[in-house]
Amino acid sequence: MLEFVILAGLAYTGYAAESGWWVLAGAAAMTIAGWWRKVKLLRQHPQVPFSSKMTTYLVVSVAVNLAYAIASLAVGRLLRVILSG
Numbered sequence: 001m002l003e004f005v006i007l008a009g010l011a012y013t014g015y016a017a018e019s020g021w022w023v024l025a026g027a028a029a030m031t032i033a034g035w036w037r038k039v040k041l042l043r044q045h046p047q048v049p050f051s052s053k054m055t056t057y058l059v060v061s062v063a064v065n066l067a068y069a070i071a072s073l074a075v076g077r078l079l080r081v082i083l084s085g
Contacts (some may be wrong), residue, residue: 002033003065007072014076027069031062 010026035058042048 003030003068006030006033007068010069010072011076011079014073014078015080017077017080020073023066023069023073026072027062027066030065030069031058034061034065 006026006029010022013022013026038054042050
């Protein structure tokens with residue numbers, strides 16, 4: 001649910017014509033929100049070592065979150081163009 005709030009914030013950022021650097025902050029926030037529970041479970045008993053499969057999932061999730069953040073910012077900018085007439 002937190003990811004949707006972050007995406008809505010990025011859309012608003014695009015609508016407000018803010019800097020595109022917010023995409024990186026939004027993608028990082030979405031990645032942290034999504035992986036917080038997984039990393040927390042790694043420290044509980046029984047401990048599972050961080051594997052190459054998990055590394056692949058992390059890298060792919062960063063890329064997907066970055067794509068969603070870019071798309072959300074673009075939608076906000078598109079709405080600004082459409083609504084401004």
